[in-house]
Amino acid sequence: MNLILMGPPGAGKGTQAQRLEKKFGIIQLSTGDMLRAAVASGSDLGKQAKEIMEAGGLVSDDLIIAMISSRIDEDDCKNGFILDGFPRTTPQAEALDVMLKDKGIQIDHVIEIEVDDDAMVARITGRYTCSGCGAGYHDEFQKPATEGVCDQCGGTEFTRRADDNAETVRSRLDAYHDQTAPILAYYKEKGNLKGVEGMAAIDDVTEQLNGIVG
Ligand code: AMP
Numbered sequence: 001m002n003l004i005l006m007g008p009p010g011a012g013k014g015t016q017a018q019r020l021e022k023k024f025g026i027i028q029l030s031t032g033d034m035l036r037a038a039v040a041s042g043s044d045l046g047k048q049a050k051e052i053m054e055a056g057g058l059v060s061d062d063l064i065i066a067m068i069s070s071r072i073d074e075d076d077c078k079n080g081f082i083l084d085g086f087p088r089t090t091p092q093a094e095a096l097d098v099m100l101k102d103k104g105i106q107i108d109h110v111i112e113i114e115v116d117d118d119a120m121v122a123r124i125t126g127r128y129t130c131s132g133c134g135a136g137y138h139d140e141f142q143k144p145a146t147e148g149v150c151d152q153c154g155g156t157e158f159t160r161r162a163d164d165n166a167e168t169v170r171s172r173l174d175a176y177h178d179q180t181a182p183i184l185a186y187y188k189e190k191g192n193l194k195g196v197e198g199m200a201a202i203d204d205v206t207e208q209l210n211g212i213v214g
Contacts, residue, residue, distance in 0.1 A: 001026050001080040001213065002105060004087070006184060007113035008176040009169060010120035010127075011198050012205060015136050016113065017084040019206050024213060026080035029071055031064055031088075036161070053163055056171030058088060058179060065095045072103065088180045093187075109212055110187040113198035113205065117173055124169045131157040142202065 001024060005013040017028040035053060038046035045067065049059045068086055071077070087093040100106065126139035132155030137144055144151045150158075163172065187193040196208040 002083075002107050003081070003213065004083045004107055004110040004187075005113065006110060006180070006187075007115060007198060008117065008120055008180075009172045010123040011113040011115045012202065013084045013113060015202060016205060016209055017082045018134070018136070020082055020209060020213060023210065024080070026082055027076050028082050028084055029068065029077070029086070030084040031068060031086040032084075034067055034071065035059060054168070056163060056168040056175060058175050061089055061091045061095070064088075065092060065099070068096075069099050072099070072105070087183060088175075090179075090182060090186065093183045107192065110193045111209065111212060112184060112193060112195045114195050115198040119199065120173060121166055121169050124164050125166055127164060128158045128160045130155050131159050 003020070003026070005017055007013050014028075014030060014032075017030065020026065021028045035046070035049045039050045039053065040046070045063060048063065052059050064086065068083075072081065083096075087096050123138070123141065126141070127136060128139070129136050130150040130153060132150060133153040135150055135152045136142070137150075137158070148156055148158075150156070163169075184193060194212055196205055196212070198205055200208070
């Protein structure tokens with residue numbers, strides 16, 4: 001089972017991908033997470049991506065396509081994967097088609113998490129992640145049961161993304177509407193685009209997704 005999750009920053013792609021990963025045993029491939037790891041490691045890729053990410057722009061298609069192509073070849077993707085944050089431009093979507101054809105792999109569902117843009121700034125600026133296990137939280141909408149302690153691993157260290165500030169979020173939303181939203185028409189034409197109501201509660205969105213995937 002191979003999926004693409006679409007939706008603007010803050011739609012909940014990462015949260016839902018983590019849940020799908022657990023339930024269906026298919027791996028979450030987040031190009032944003034891969035780039036953040038590259039930035040943290042100080043690799044050449046990280047050096048090239050850092051400023052663009054901080055400004056809320058998009059990293060070059062060539063770099064992203066090469067990165068995801070080699071990642072899909074790894075063993076843990078054999079059972080299936082969830083693309084989260086890729087493709088983000090029409091050239092990426094076209095390159096993905098060619099790449100998957102070469103690898104003999106098919107995408108089963110492209111799912112758009114449909115949300116209101118206006119709500120995304122509040123969602124994004126309040127979010128943070130457990131440094132130990134990567135579980136996602138929010139200052140207002142998704143607090144851990146005990147303040148300061150991760151529900152999943154008991155960790156007490158948390159991080160916030162450098163690009164999760166109000167100014168950068170607006171650039172990221174613009175990039176989504178200018179460069180990513182047009183891909184939805186591309187997948188609609190191909191006939192494998194589905195939508196879920198992303199303004200619903202997190203568990204409701206998960207149920208909608210399980211209904212499509214299961
Ligand atoms: P995300 O974690 O998906 O919100 O991505 C964070 C940032 O990484 C984006 O704002 C972009 O700068 C960069 N990025 C992630 N995925 C891609 C992609 N597929 N193409 C170009 N840039 C990307």
